[in-house]
Structure formats: structure tokens, C-alpha cells
Amino acid sequence: MNTFKIGGVHPEPNKLTADRKIETLALPVQAVFPLSQHIGAPAVPCVQKGDTVRVGTRIAEPGGFMSASIHSSVSGKVAKIDSVIDASGVRKPAIFIDVEGDEWEPSIDRSDKLVLQSNKSREEIVECIKNAGIVGMGGACFPTHVKLCPPKECTIDTLIINAVECEPYLTADHRLMLEHSDEIIIGIKIILKVLGIDHAVIGIEANKPDAITLMRSKTSMVSGIEVMPLQMKYPQGGEKQLIEAVTGRQVPPPPALPANVGCVVQNVGTVFAVYEAVMKNKPLIERIVTVTGQDVKNPCNLKVRMGTPVSQLIEYAGGMPENTGKLISGGPMMGRPLLDDTAPVVKGTSGILMIPEADAIRRAERNCIRCAKCVQACPMGLEPYLLATASEASDWECAEENWIMSCIECGCCQSTCPSRRPLLDWVRLAKNRVGGIIRARNAKK
Amino acid sequence: MAQKLYITTSPHVHCGDTIERNMRWVIWALMPALFASFFMFGLGALIVTATSVLSCLFFEWFITRFLLKRPSTLGDLSAVITGILLAFNLPSNIPLYMIVVGALVAIGIGKMAFGGLGNNPFNPALVGRVFLLISFPARMTSWPVPHQLTAYTDAVTGATPMNLIGQIAGGNSAAADQLPGLGDLFLGNIGGCIGEVSALMLLIGFVILLCSKVITWHIPVSILGTVTVLTGIMWLINPVLYVNPLYHLCSGGLMLGAIFMATDYVTSPMTPKGMVWYGIGIGFLTVVIRYFGSYPEGMSFAILIMNAVTPLINNWCKPKRFGEAVK
Numbered sequence: 099m100n101t102f103k104i105g106g107v108h109p110e111p112n113k114l115t116a117d118r119k120i121e122t123l124a125l126p127v128q129a130v131f132p133l134s135q136h137i138g139a140p141a142v143p144c145v146q147k148g149d150t151v152r153v154g155t156r157i158a159e160p161g162g163f164m165s166a167s168i169h170s171s172v173s174g175k176v177a178k179i180d181s182v183i184d185a186s187g188v189r190k191p192a193i194f195i196d197v198e199g200d201e202w203e204p205s206i207d208r209s210d211k212l213v214l215q216s217n218k219s220r221e222e223i224v225e226c227i228k229n230a231g232i233v234g235m236g237g238a239c240f241p242t243h244v245k246l247c248p249p250k251e252c253t254i255d256t257l258i259i260n261a262v263e264c265e266p267y268l269t270a271d272h273r274l275m276l277e278h279s280d281e282i283i284i285g286i287k288i289i290l291k292v293l294g295i296d297h298a299v300i301g302i303e304a305n306k307p308d309a310i311t312l313m314r315s316k317t318s319m320v321s322g323i324e325v326m327p328l329q330m331k332y333p334q335g336g337e338k339q340l341i342e343a344v345t346g347r348q349v350p351p352p353p354a355l356p357a358n359v360g361c362v363v364q365n366v367g368t369v370f371a372v373y374e375a376v377m378k379n380k381p382l383i384e385r386i387v388t389v390t391g392q393d394v395k396n397p398c399n400l401k402v403r404m405g406t407p408v409s410q411l412i413e414y415a416g417g418m419p420e421n422t423g424k425l426i427s428g429g430p431m432m433g434r435p436l437l438d439d440t441a442p443v444v445k446g447t448s449g450i451l452m453i454p455e456a457d458a459i460r461r462a463e464r465n466c467i468r469c470a471k472c473v474q475a476c477p478m479g480l481e482p483y484l485l486a487t488a489s490e491a492s493d494w495e496c497a498e499e500n501w502i503m504s505c506i507e508c509g510c511c512q513s514t515c516p517s518r519r520p521l522l523d524w525v526r527l528a529k530n531r532v533g534g535i536i537r538a539r540n541a542k543k
Numbered sequence: 544m545a546q547k548l549y550i551t552t553s554p555h556v557h558c559g560d561t562i563e564r565n566m567r568w569v570i571w572a573l574m575p576a577l578f579a580s581f582f583m584f585g586l587g588a589l590i591v592t593a594t595s596v597l598s599c600l601f602f603e604w605f606i607t608r609f610l611l612k613r614p615s616t617l618g619d620l621s622a623v624i625t626g627i628l629l630a631f632n633l634p635s636n637i638p639l640y641m642i643v644v645g646a647l648v649a650i651g652i653g654k655m656a657f658g659g660l661g662n663n664p665f666n667p668a669l670v671g672r673v674f675l676l677i678s679f680p681a682r683m684t685s686w687p688v689p690h691q692l693t694a695y696t697d698a699v700t701g702a703t704p705m706n707l708i709g710q711i712a713g714g715n716s717a718a719a720d721q722l723p724g725l726g727d728l729f730l731g732n733i734g735g736c737i738g739e740v741s742a743l744m745l746l747i748g749f750v751i752l753l754c755s756k757v758i759t760w761h762i763p764v765s766i767l768g769t770v771t772v773l774t775g776i777m778w779l780i781n782p783v784l785y786v787n788p789l790y791h792l793c794s795g796g797l798m799l800g801a802i803f804m805a806t807d808y809v810t811s812p813m814t815p816k817g818m819v820w821y822g823i824g825i826g827f828l829t830v831v832i833r834y835f836g837s838y839p840e841g842m843s844f845a846i847l848i849m850n851a852v853t854p855l856i857n858n859w860c861k862p863k864r865f866g867e868a869v870k
């Protein structure tokens with residue numbers, strides 16, 4: 099079975115919710131939409147306080163080429179445009195909508211009927227995806243329409259569907275495949291059409307045999323779409339690792355893109371959203387969120403309207419366990435800690451994880467014993483111990499020479515270190531500084 | 544929401560590995576060889592090992608407590624390992640005060656002077672051993688013959704395979720008749736330092752270290768491989784003067800050094816490529832010292848020399864970067 103070659107770790111999978119059907123969460127009382135839910139420029143509000151909106155009404159427009167629209171996921175009145183502390187821990191502008199009823203934009207097809215064909219052209223499809231505000235749903239939140247228009251000089255030959263879900267605990271993509279396989283396959287065909295190619299590979303880790311079997315049987319009659327089971331290893335869902343696992347090609351160091359090796363990677367969640375946008379005219383207003391944790395009473399997979407406060411999801415899962423010490427948006431390897439449970443669900447919220455206090459506390463760090471375990475773990479072939487030391491000493495030159503910009507912030511190094519060194523903290527710091535230095539240098543040229 | 548939440552950046556989980564877990568496994572892996580040495584050298588082995596471990600612990604405690612005034616580091620168990628490894632590199636009839644001196648040098652100069660575990664450039668146990676070898680060459684190069692279970696400093700000494708191999712290479716073909724059989728050599732039924740005699744038990748230790756993921760195969764295999772190749776070539780050239788490579792592999796602390804001393808985390812390189820070069824270097828130097836040096840045993844010196852080269856190796860041998868090949 100294929101996998102990527104360098105490094106990687108095997109965290110406990112803890113997929114507590116793999117067998118839990120997706121349930122629909124009730125509407126919130128108030129929905130909050132931060133204007134930066136994606137990589138790139140924040141969206142610009144196009145509604146005002148007091149405006150009435152319906153489900154699917156666009157409430158913010160893209161703030162640039164690299165940006166995405168935002169749509170209301172509820173019907174009601176715009177209460178205010180204010181700021182909210184989002185998953186990044188930073189106060190950001192957001193639109194608040196008080197919910198009244200559940201009235202949808204009439205253009206949206208709300209039926210469950212599968213739509214197989216559309217006669218939209220490539221340009222129309224991209225426009226449709228752009229208008230629907232779709233971004234990468236695996237967590238990176240890269241605007242999808244940008245990714246579907248790779249630089250002209252790159253020849254794309256393979257579309258890779260990321261159904262790896264290598265983060266422990268999360269099962270949103272897994273459930274989506276089991277319950278919406280037909281939609282996903284149509285979504286893949288749509289994206290293939292946009293890219294003008296006829297070869298797609300769905301990469302699924304071997305711990306989801308049911309999804310592999312189902313997707314295989316669904317694609318057996320479809321030419322050009324292949325299901326590839328992959329060995330379990332974190333961070334296989336990382337774009338570069340997945341491309342290598344599937345095609346054997348390695349994306350060169352930044353600023354090279356997957357397109358440079360002929361690949362475009364899309365998450366299954368994104369593919370599903372593309373189907374809904376193109377075939378059902380439905381913007382990105384809902385997503386699947388795994389609500390989970392060792393001591394959570396009723397861990398579950400929920401279909402949630404964007405903007406719903408996290409507290410409501412936790413409530414549904416049986417409340418936050420007494421012993422919770424950390425609340426995370428996303429998975430345990432790359433997720434972001436939340437300040438409290440008032441943050442809203444956004445496009446990139448793949449999971450809500452509650453970690454017991456005993457595991458939430460970092461243990462005291464000790465001397466590096468030079469065991470080289472971090473070097474063995476790093477999937478990018480870096481020397482985390484060295485980068486961290488360089489960072490501590492503010493030796494940005496050494497960090498740059500040792501490829502710090504290649505770091506994908508996967509956390510393998512830190513999660514392996516027997517001395518519990520906060521390696522990734524130091525690496526992030528240095529990466530930030532070196533990134534700044536490189537930008538300044540390029541600007542001068 | 545009543546809970547107080549911690550805010551720390553990712554990753555939020557840890558594999559659970561600790562310094563202690565690794566050290567504990569090293570100690571377990573040393574046990575088969577320790578057992579074999581009790582069986583071969585009896586009381587002497589027991590006294591020497593116990594004294595060495597206790598003195599190492601004492602000096603580490605004393606130095607952290609009174610000289611550095613830091614919290615105790617005894618809990619990380621590294622002093623225990625230094626103690627066992629130092630003892631393993633001593634003959635079983637060595638007087639107590641020499642062991643204590645060796646432990647002081649190992650812990651005090653070999654480790655604490657550099658800032659404790661993680662900062663020492665040389666393997667502490669080897670620093671202690673080499674100090675003793677230079678200071679007390681006579682006591683350090685005469686080894687009791689096995690099976691004198693109740694003897695300690697009064698044990699009868701005899702030639703070790705390493706001495707004999709040296710004599711053969713020196714042209715004394717009569718020594719060849721005294722060489723023990725390979726079976727005895729493999730099991731450890733020979734004279735030598737406490738921990739080095741039983742190749743079999745050391746190999747069991749190697750398997751334990753590999754299975755518990757404490758070390759990787761790179762260093763031991765490249766050392767043993769290099770020694771096999773080099774001594775094999777010499778043997779093919781002149782089988783009368785030079786013994787079969789298997790003798791080299793099973794004698795004179797080669798296994799002990801390759802498996803337990805050269806693989807010391809702190810003093811060995813960080814990348815697989817670096818580890819292999821380091822291993823080749825140690826193997827090469829060992830063979831050179833064995834054939835041409837004035838000491839019968841080259842392993843300790845070879846490792847110390849390569850310890851000194853480790854920072855350079857770390858600079859030269861970078862890991863295989865993702866995306867490098869396609870640049």
C-alpha cells in the first residue's frame with residue numbers, strides 16, 4: 099500500500115465517531131459570520147444592520163482575487179456588524195444575524211434528488227464555485243476557485259481527492275463519503291471538467307475500509323476515477339505528503355505549488371460543496387463537524403449551519419465534560435485552541451475536540467538529549483531540534499539555510515520529543531521571521 | 544461554561560515518550576549481558592558493577608546539589624547507565640578506589656562539566672574508562688580468566704582473545720592454538736572486561752533496543768559491517784597472520800561498543816546518513832588501532848574520536864529534504 103516516504107508518526111486514531119450517522123443540528127438563535135474565514139483578503143459586508151436576509155443570501159463579497167464570499171446560513175435580520183474572537187484567537191470583524199424562521203432563497207434546490215447533468219461551461223462552473231464562497235474544507239480554507247485555475251505554464255494531469263482524514267478523532271469526511279458518495283462522485287466529475295483532465299484518484303487511509311469499499315463500487319463503472327487505499331500515517335492528509343503517496347512526485351520547496359508537479363488536491367468536503375453549488379445552486383452555508391473527545395457523553399457528527407456557536411454543538415454532544423482542559427477547533431495535531439465556547443462554526447471547522455485537563459497541560463521541557471527522534475519524525479526532512487535551537491538564538495540565517503520555510507507545521511516533531519521540547523513553537527516563530535526577511539528581500543529586488 | 548481552558552498551540556497530543564522510558568529500556572537491554580558477566584566472573588563482576596553505579600549516582604547527586612545547586616537529575620536514570628557501562632568496560636578484579644576515580648571522571652568531567660545530560664560531547668563512561676586506562680594501564684589491561692566465582696582482586700588473570708589476536712598478528716603463530724573456540728567466544732566463556740564478553744547477550748540487548756525503538760539499526764550495523772569487511776579483507780590476504788573476522792566481531796568490546804556505547808544519543812549524529820558515516824568511522828578506526836596500535840583494544844578510542852567528529856558530521860550529513868531531488 100502506498101504512503102509518503104519521509105518521516106511521519108502514528109498517533110492514536112481515536113475515531114470515536116466513525117459509526118455515528120450525520121445528524122442535523124437545530125438552528126441557532128443568532129448566527130455569527132467572521133469576515134475572514136479563508137486565506138487571503140477578508141470579505142467585505144454587503145448588508146447593513148437591520149437588513150432582512152434569507153438562507154443563502156450573500157452577506158459579504160470577496161475582498162480581492164484571493165478571497166471568498168460569505169452567505170447567510172439562516173434567515174432573519176442583521177443585528178450588527180461587530181467583532182468576534184474567532185478560532186485564531188484574534189478579534190475579527192463579523193456579521194451577526196438574529197434568526198427568524200427558516201426561509202431559503204428560492205433559487206436553491208433543497209430536494210435530496212441527485213442532479214446528474216449540467217450544461218454549464220467551464221467558466222460558468224468556476225464562477226458558480228466562486229459565487230458560492232467555497233474554500234478548502236480540510237482546514238486550510240484556500241479559496242477553491244483560485245486552486246481550480248492553476249498557473250498557465252503548469253500542465254495538470256491528476257486530480258487528487260483528499261479523503262485521508264489523518265487527524266485523530268475527526269470523522270466528518272469519512273461519514274460524508276459513506277452517506278453522500280454519489281454527490282461526491284458527481285462533484286469529482288465537475289472538477290475534472292473544469293481542469294480539462296480525465297484522471298482523478300481518491301486517497302483514503304486504510305482505517306476506513308467501509309469507505310474504500312463503497313467508493314470502489316461506486317466508481318467501478320466510472321472511467322478515470324480511481325480509489326487508492328493508503329497506509330495509515332500522519333500527516334498523510336498534508337497536501338505534499340498526499341501527492342507523494344498517490345503519484346510518487348515530490349513538490350519542490352516553497353514557493354512551488356502542487357500544480358508544478360501536475361496535481362490539484364481537493365478535500366472530499368470541498369468536492370461535496372462543489373456539487374451542491376453547481377448542481378443545486380446552494381452556497382456554502384453548512385458543513386459537517388465532528389464533536390468529540392475522550393470523555394464526551396455523546397460524541398457525534400453534526401451537519402451544522404455556519405455561524406452556529408460552538409456551545410450549541412457541545413450541548414448536543416452531552417455538554418462539556420467536567421474535566422475538560424482544552425477546547426480545540428480541528429484535530430489534536432493541527433487544531434487551534436478556542437478561548438471559550440462562544441466562537442462560531444466557520445468554513446474550516448472540521449471538528450470540536452474536548453481534551454481532558456490531564457492531557458491538556460504541557461509537561462515541563464528538559465534538555466534536548468539529541469535522540470534524533472524529531473529528525474526521524476519530520477515528514478519534510480528537516481531537523482526540528484536544530485531549527486528550534488536556531489530560533490531560540492535568533493539565528494534566522496541558520497534557520498533559512500536549513501529549509502525552515504518547508505515546515506508544514508504538522509507537529510510530528512513536538513509530539514515525538516521525549517524531552518517535551520516545544521519545538522513547533524520555536525519553529526513557527528523562526529518561520530515567521532524568516533518569511534518576513536525573504537519577503538523584504540524579494541521586495542527590494 | 545465553568546471549565547478553565549488552557550491555550551497552547553498545536554500539537555495538542557504527545558506520543559508519551561519520555562527520557563526515562565528510553566533510559567529504562569537501555570538498562571533492561573544491558574541486563575542479559577550483566578547476567579552473563581555474573582555467571583562468568585561471579586563476585587568480582589557484582590562488586591565492580593554495584594560500586595560503579597553507586598559512585599556515578601553519588602557524584603551526579605553531589606555535583607547537582609552542591610556545585611551546580613540545581614534540582615536533582617538522578618531521576619532521568621542516565622547516571623545508572625553511565626555506571627553500568629563504565630563497569631562493563633572494566634576488568635572484574637579492579638580495586639574499588641579505581642572504580643570510584645573512574646566514576647568521578649565520567650560524571651564530573653565527562654558529563655557535568657559540560658552542563659549535564661544533553662550537552663556532553665563525549666560518552667561519559669568512555670571518558671572514565673580511558674582515564675583509567677591511561678592512569679592504571681597495568682590493572683586495566685589484565686583480565687581474570689572466567690569461572691572464579693568467589694574471587695575479586697585476587698582473581699587469576701590470563702590472556703584474552705584480544706591479546707592473542709595481537710600476538711598472532713605479531714608473528715607468534717603459537718598463540719593461535721590458545722585461541723578459544725568461536726562458540727566460547729560467542730557465549731562469553733572467555734576473559735575480558737565485565738560486559739564485553741558475551742556477544743550473544745549483547746545481541747539480545749540490541750534486539751531489545753530495536754524493538755523498544757530506543758535506537759535505530761544504523762550505527763551498530765555500520766560499525767559491525769565495516770569491521771567485518773576490513774578484517775575479512777586482511778584475513779583473505781593472509782589467514783595465518785590475521786584471524787577470521789568472526790573473532791574480531793565477538794571479542795574485545797566491539798559488540799558492547801557498537802550496540803551500547805556508540806549509540807549514546809547525546810554524542811552520536813542526528814541523521815541516518817550521519818549515523819552510517821559515524822559507524823564506518825568507528826569501525827575503521829577500531830580495526831586500525833587493533834592492527835597497528837599499542838593498545839590491544841581500539842573501540843573506546845575509536846568512539847571517542849568519532850564523538851569529536853560528530854558536530855562536523857551533523858553539519859555535513861543533512862537529512863533528505865522533501866522535494867530536494869526535483870529542484
Ligand code: SF4
Nearest residue numbers: 476505506508509511
Ligand atoms: S512541524 Fe515542521 S519541523 Fe516539525 S515535523 Fe512538521 S514539518 Fe517538520
Ligand code: SF4
Nearest residue numbers: 466467469470472515
Ligand atoms: S526529539 Fe527532542 S530530545 Fe530528541 S533530538 Fe529532537 S529536540 Fe532533542
